[in-house]
Amino acid sequence: MSEFVLRARGLEKSFSQGPDRVTVLTGVDLCVAAGERVAVIGRSGSGKSTLLHLLGGLDEPDAGEVWVGAENLTAASPAERAVLRNRHMGFVYQLHHLLPEFSALENVAMPLRLGGANRATASEQAREMLAAVDLEPRLQHRPAALSGGERQRVAVARALVGDPLIVLADEPTGNLDRDNARSVFDLMCRLSDDRGIGFVIVTHDDSMLDSMHRVLSLVDGQIR
Numbered sequence: 001m002s003e004f005v006l007r008a009r010g011l012e013k014s015f016s017q018g019p020d021r022v023t024v025l026t027g028v029d030l031c032v033a034a035g036e037r038v039a040v041i042g043r044s045g046s047g048k049s050t051l052l053h054l055l056g057g058l059d060e061p062d063a064g065e066v067w068v069g070a071e072n073l074t075a076a077s078p079a080e081r082a083v084l085r086n087r088h089m090g091f092v093y094q095l096h097h098l099l100p101e102f103s104a105l106e107n108v109a110m111p112l113r114l115g116g117a118n119r120a121t122a123s124e125q126a127r128e129m130l131a132a133v134d135l136e137p138r139l140q141h142r143p144a145a146l147s148g149g150e151r152q153r154v155a156v157a158r159a160l161v162g163d164p165l166i167v168l169a170d171e172p173t174g175n176l177d178r179d180n181a182r183s184v185f186d187l188m189c190r191l192s193d194d195r196g197i198g199f200v201i202v203t204h205d206d207s208m209l210d211s212m213h214r215v216l217s218l219v220d221g222q223i224r
Ligand SMILES: Nc1ncnc2c1ncn2[C@@H]1O[C@H](COP(=O)(O)OP(=O)(O)OP(=O)(O)O)[C@@H](O)[C@H]1O
Pocket: 015, 016, 017, 022, 024, 042, 043, 044, 045, 046, 047, 048, 049, 050, 051
């Protein structure tokens, strides 16, 4: 056991594209402690999203391992991996990926329902989480009836609702104007402080880096 909520060792990944092979990651090591916020930066195409996919068990490395808490994500079967993701991890993307036909409350309750919580418990926890992101007045709104910043706050609420060990965020504020980006980012920092949740955040926005505990730069397939 370790105090790290996320560990990765020796991650390698390449993609074949017709006759070509694109090598993206050539040996990435990374540990994130509880409550720690780690930024990943690097030029376009340097492999930041690929790395997050591997860390989140959404894609498999060619070599190396990922551990979430005490569990080996890489050795897990696809079904086990889905359970580990649901129980221990949250995800935020540049585009919110909320389900359009469901209310904010239902969207946030969804991971809890998928994890087996009953409707009343899931709704209550989702409501509390939406209150924590200052959206209690918007519980019944569908995504189309929310502003861009509000949608992204719902996406943050959905990522954090089950008290995950770690949240992986790929340019979570990339689609927002400056003020909204700042408020969504501040919100993530507050929630990670309050709840001790680790964050790995890919960002192009240098103004966010001061609020991070560590900034890792991805260059030539490795962390510098
Ligand atoms: N499924 C795939 N098949 C083939 N090549 C891929 C695949 N996914 C990613 N790549 C390649 O891997 C490289 C890294 O892509 P990735 O999306 O991780 O970059 P990124 O650092 O997130 O860039 P950006 O800042 O533009 O989002 C790119 O050259 C991309 O073309």
